[in-house]
Amino acid sequence: MPDNNNDLTLSAPLSGPVLTLGNVPDDVFASGAMGDGIAIDPLNDCLHAPCAGVVIHVARTGHALTIRADNGAEVLLHVGIDTVELQGEGFALLVQQGARVSNGQPLVRFDLDRIARQCKSLVSLIILTNGEQFELRPVAVNAVKVGEALLRIVARQAGVVQPVMADTAEAHASASVRITHRGGLHARPAALIRKTAQGFSSLSQLHFAGKSASCASLIGLMGLGIGEQDEVQVTCRGQDCDAALQALVAALSLTTAEAVQAPVIAAARPVNREAGVLQGVCAAPGLVCGPLFRLNSIELPEDPRNHARHEQLQHLDSALEQVRGEIRNTLEHARQRQAVEEEEIFAAHLALLEDPTLLEAATAAIEHGSAATHAWRDAIQAQCAVLLGLGKPLFAERANDLRDLQQRVLRALLGEAWQFELPAGAIVVAHELTPSDLLQLSAQNAAGICMAEGGATSHVAILARGKDLPCVVALGSEVLAITQGQRVVLDAANGRLELNPDDARHAQVHQIRDAQKQRRQLQQAQAHAAASTLDGVGIEVAANVASSSEAQIAYDNGADGVGLLRTEFLFVDRRTAPDEQEQRQAYQAVMDAMGDKSVIIRTIDVGGDKQLDYLPLPAEANPVLGLRGIRMAQVRPELLDQQLRALLQVSPLQRCRILLPMVSEVDELLHIRQRLDELCAELQLTQRPELGVMIEVPAAALMAEQLAEHADFLSIGTNDLSQYTLAMDRDHAGLAARVDALHPALLRLIAQTCSGAAKHGRWVGVCGALASDPLATPVLVGLGVRELSVSPPQIAAIKDRVRHLDAAQCRQLSQALLNLSSAGAVRQACQHHWPLS
Structure with a gap:
C-alpha cells in the first residue's frame, strides 16, 4: 500500500502474535545483523505478499524470499527459524523469482505441524534489508491478521542525520564522541560496537565525514574510515535509545590496544642492507630451515555474465x-x-x-x-x-x-578442497596469507611462514604466535621470485629470510633446534612421573578435558588425573537432553580412558553465554550474572538429579569426584550434598563420591573457609573469577587483554581460598587457564595450590616447571606479589624470580 512521499505501509503476510526482533529465538535475526524488522508467530499456513513488488530472490529451500517494493524497499520474508534444515520439504512455492506480485498475493504454503516438530521455532520474520535507504516504523499491534497494517517503511533523506525531536512518536538520542581505539575503528573495535548495539532494540548508527553506517554492519562501520582521535556522531532510535547511546559512547571511547607480543609491531619494510638476506618484520618468533614452498591464490577466468x-x-x-x-x-x-x-x-x-x-x-x-x-x-x-x-x-x-x-x-x-602436498619441513611463502590458510598450513606441519605483505598486528600474526609457528611479514615482492624448493633459513625473531645459507649455518640452526627438541623430549619422557618441588612438595598435574577421546590424549600425555571434565559436551548441539543411560556411558568412558586415576566431573554449567535449544530460559539483561551453573538446579532440579544419578553409577565410584560450578554460598552446597545423600540411599550405595566446589565468584573465595567445612576439595576457576573480580567481560573485545588472572586482587583471593581450605585439611586445585601458564606455576605453588589442571599438551612442561622450583622460596616470594600494583608488575616480578628459560 503506497503512501505519499514514496513511503509504504506493509500489510501482515501472516496471522498471529507480533514480536519484536529482540524476542526472536535466533541470535542473527535478534541482533539486527540481517536488518531491522519484526516477527510473527504464525497461526495460518500461507505466506502472503506484504506489498506489491517483484520477487528478487527465493531461497533454494523455499523457506524465504525477498520482495523489492515499488519504492525500492527490499523486504525479506523468512518462515520459521532453522527451516533451511528441512531442505524444502514442507514448503510449496507459489511464485518464482522475477515474478511480479500484488499486495496480499499468496507466496508460499507451508506445513505448520512439520515445522513445529522439526525446527527451532515457527516464528517468522519480516526484515527490511536495505535499511540504509529506509527506516521502519512499527504499527502498535499485539496481533494481526493477514492483510492488516503491520509496518510503515519511510524513505530516509539522503546524507542527513535525523534531528532529535522532543515531540516525536519514537524516542531518539544522539551524541558526539572521540574515538580512542588504537588505530581507529578497525575490525575488532567494530565488532565490539556491533556486539554492544546488539544488546538493545534501538536502531543505532554512526555518522562521520558525511557518511553513515548501521552499527549492525561490520563492513559499513569499517568503511567509514574512522581513525584514532576522530570525532563521530552516534544516533539511536527506539525505546531504549538512551541506554543504547550510553553503552555505545562508552564502547567507542574505550582505550584499547592490539594484543601484540611480537618484538616489532610496525609493518613498515626495513631497508635490506645484507646480501642474500630479505629483511621483514617479525610476526611470530622462531628459527627454522627448510625448502621454500610458494602458495598461490585462486584466479578466476573471464565471466561471460549470462548465468541463470x-x-x-x-x-x-x-x-x-x-x-x-x-x-x-x-x-x-x-x-x-x-x-x-x-x-x-x-x-x-x-x-x-x-x-x-x-x-x-x-x-x-x-x-x-x-x-x-x-x-x-x-x-x-x-x-x-x-x-x-x-x-x-x-x-x-x-x-x-x-x-x-x-x-x-x-x-x-x-568445489576445491584446501589441500597441498607440502614438502617435509616446508617454509611457506605467499603474497599474503589469511587466518584460515594459516590454520590449514599448521595442520599440515609447515615449519614456517613468510609473506611479501602483511603486518605484525594482523590476525595471521596472532594465530601464528598461538601455534608457535615462526612467521615473518613485509618481506617485499622479491620473496615471491625465489625458486620453488630452494633451501632457506627463516630467523623470524630477527625478521630475516636467509636465501643462501652455507653448511655451517644449516648446522647451527639444526643444533639450536635439536637442543630445544631434546628438552621437550626429556620433559615428555618424564611426563608420567609424579611432579615434586626440589624440597619435596608434591603437585598433582591433571588435565582439563571435554570428552573420552580428550581424556585418552591426557592419559597418554602423562596426566595425573582429570582435573575438570566439562559435561556440557553431552548437552549442546542437540534437540533433546541426553538420558541417564547415555550420560552414564559417557562418564564411564572417561573413567576407563584414565586407567586408575581420579576424574573430577563438573555438573552441567549452562546458562549465561551457554544456552541449550531444548532448555528455554528467560531473557536476562546480564546473562553471566543470571541463571547459570548450580543456580540452574533451582529452576530445573530434575536436570541435575538425572546427572547425579548417572554419576553415581560409574565404576569404581571412589575414583569419581563431583564438582559444583558457580557456588556462591554455603546453603547451595549443603542442599546439593543432602540431595546427593538421598540419591545414594535410593541407589543403595554405601559410599558417596567426594564433592567439591568451584571457586569462580569472589563470594566463594571470601567464604572458602566456610565452604571447606562441608566440601571435600576446592577448585579455582580463574577464568570466571577474573571477570567477576575485575568487572570485565572476558569475551569483551576491548577488555580481553586486561582480564589477567595474575592481577594482585586475584592472587589475594587465591591465597584466601588456600588458607581457608587448609584450616579444614582440604586441598585446592586450579582448573582455569592460569594453571597452564608456566609463569604462574611458582606463584600458585607458593600460595598453597596443590593441583594444577592444564590443557593436555602442556602437562609435561608444567611438571618440568614444578620440578625446578623450591616450594619454601615460592611461599616467601609469592606473599610479596600480593602487594604489587598490577598484573603487569606481577608478571615482571615472576620473570625476575623464576625466569622461563
Missing part, C-alpha cells in the same frame, strides 16, 4: 552455509582449547560472513547476470578497496580478513 540468476543464488547460498559451518567448527575447537584470540578472530569472520552490506552486494551482482564466483569476489574486493583507500595500516590489514572469506567461499563454490 536462480541457479547462481543457490550456489552462493550453499557455499556460504558450508563456510559458516566450517567457521563454527573452528570456533568450537578454539573454545574447547581455550584459544581465546583464535576464537575472537573467527567469531569476527562469522559476523563478516553474515554482514548485510556484503551479502547485498553479491546478490545484486548475481541479479545482473554475474556468476556466483565473480559476484562474491567482486563484492569482497570492492570492500577491500574501501579499506585500503583509507591509507591506514590497520585498516589495510583488516582487509585481509575479507580476503580470507573470499578464498574460503570461492573454494566452496569451485
Whole structure:
C-alpha cells in the first residue's frame, strides 16, 4: 500500500502474535545483523505478499524470499527459524523469482505441524534489508491478521542525520564522541560496537565525514574510515535509545590496544642492507630451515555474465552455509582449547560472513547476470578497496580478513578442497596469507611462514604466535621470485629470510633446534612421573578435558588425573537432553580412558553465554550474572538429579569426584550434598563420591573457609573469577587483554581460598587457564595450590616447571606479589624470580 512521499505501509503476510526482533529465538535475526524488522508467530499456513513488488530472490529451500517494493524497499520474508534444515520439504512455492506480485498475493504454503516438530521455532520474520535507504516504523499491534497494517517503511533523506525531536512518536538520542581505539575503528573495535548495539532494540548508527553506517554492519562501520582521535556522531532510535547511546559512547571511547607480543609491531619494510638476506618484520618468533614452498591464490577466468540468476543464488547460498559451518567448527575447537584470540578472530569472520552490506552486494551482482564466483569476489574486493583507500595500516590489514572469506567461499563454490602436498619441513611463502590458510598450513606441519605483505598486528600474526609457528611479514615482492624448493633459513625473531645459507649455518640452526627438541623430549619422557618441588612438595598435574577421546590424549600425555571434565559436551548441539543411560556411558568412558586415576566431573554449567535449544530460559539483561551453573538446579532440579544419578553409577565410584560450578554460598552446597545423600540411599550405595566446589565468584573465595567445612576439595576457576573480580567481560573485545588472572586482587583471593581450605585439611586445585601458564606455576605453588589442571599438551612442561622450583622460596616470594600494583608488575616480578628459560 503506497503512501505519499514514496513511503509504504506493509500489510501482515501472516496471522498471529507480533514480536519484536529482540524476542526472536535466533541470535542473527535478534541482533539486527540481517536488518531491522519484526516477527510473527504464525497461526495460518500461507505466506502472503506484504506489498506489491517483484520477487528478487527465493531461497533454494523455499523457506524465504525477498520482495523489492515499488519504492525500492527490499523486504525479506523468512518462515520459521532453522527451516533451511528441512531442505524444502514442507514448503510449496507459489511464485518464482522475477515474478511480479500484488499486495496480499499468496507466496508460499507451508506445513505448520512439520515445522513445529522439526525446527527451532515457527516464528517468522519480516526484515527490511536495505535499511540504509529506509527506516521502519512499527504499527502498535499485539496481533494481526493477514492483510492488516503491520509496518510503515519511510524513505530516509539522503546524507542527513535525523534531528532529535522532543515531540516525536519514537524516542531518539544522539551524541558526539572521540574515538580512542588504537588505530581507529578497525575490525575488532567494530565488532565490539556491533556486539554492544546488539544488546538493545534501538536502531543505532554512526555518522562521520558525511557518511553513515548501521552499527549492525561490520563492513559499513569499517568503511567509514574512522581513525584514532576522530570525532563521530552516534544516533539511536527506539525505546531504549538512551541506554543504547550510553553503552555505545562508552564502547567507542574505550582505550584499547592490539594484543601484540611480537618484538616489532610496525609493518613498515626495513631497508635490506645484507646480501642474500630479505629483511621483514617479525610476526611470530622462531628459527627454522627448510625448502621454500610458494602458495598461490585462486584466479578466476573471464565471466561471460549470462548465468541463470536462480541457479547462481543457490550456489552462493550453499557455499556460504558450508563456510559458516566450517567457521563454527573452528570456533568450537578454539573454545574447547581455550584459544581465546583464535576464537575472537573467527567469531569476527562469522559476523563478516553474515554482514548485510556484503551479502547485498553479491546478490545484486548475481541479479545482473554475474556468476556466483565473480559476484562474491567482486563484492569482497570492492570492500577491500574501501579499506585500503583509507591509507591506514590497520585498516589495510583488516582487509585481509575479507580476503580470507573470499578464498574460503570461492573454494566452496569451485568445489576445491584446501589441500597441498607440502614438502617435509616446508617454509611457506605467499603474497599474503589469511587466518584460515594459516590454520590449514599448521595442520599440515609447515615449519614456517613468510609473506611479501602483511603486518605484525594482523590476525595471521596472532594465530601464528598461538601455534608457535615462526612467521615473518613485509618481506617485499622479491620473496615471491625465489625458486620453488630452494633451501632457506627463516630467523623470524630477527625478521630475516636467509636465501643462501652455507653448511655451517644449516648446522647451527639444526643444533639450536635439536637442543630445544631434546628438552621437550626429556620433559615428555618424564611426563608420567609424579611432579615434586626440589624440597619435596608434591603437585598433582591433571588435565582439563571435554570428552573420552580428550581424556585418552591426557592419559597418554602423562596426566595425573582429570582435573575438570566439562559435561556440557553431552548437552549442546542437540534437540533433546541426553538420558541417564547415555550420560552414564559417557562418564564411564572417561573413567576407563584414565586407567586408575581420579576424574573430577563438573555438573552441567549452562546458562549465561551457554544456552541449550531444548532448555528455554528467560531473557536476562546480564546473562553471566543470571541463571547459570548450580543456580540452574533451582529452576530445573530434575536436570541435575538425572546427572547425579548417572554419576553415581560409574565404576569404581571412589575414583569419581563431583564438582559444583558457580557456588556462591554455603546453603547451595549443603542442599546439593543432602540431595546427593538421598540419591545414594535410593541407589543403595554405601559410599558417596567426594564433592567439591568451584571457586569462580569472589563470594566463594571470601567464604572458602566456610565452604571447606562441608566440601571435600576446592577448585579455582580463574577464568570466571577474573571477570567477576575485575568487572570485565572476558569475551569483551576491548577488555580481553586486561582480564589477567595474575592481577594482585586475584592472587589475594587465591591465597584466601588456600588458607581457608587448609584450616579444614582440604586441598585446592586450579582448573582455569592460569594453571597452564608456566609463569604462574611458582606463584600458585607458593600460595598453597596443590593441583594444577592444564590443557593436555602442556602437562609435561608444567611438571618440568614444578620440578625446578623450591616450594619454601615460592611461599616467601609469592606473599610479596600480593602487594604489587598490577598484573603487569606481577608478571615482571615472576620473570625476575623464576625466569622461563
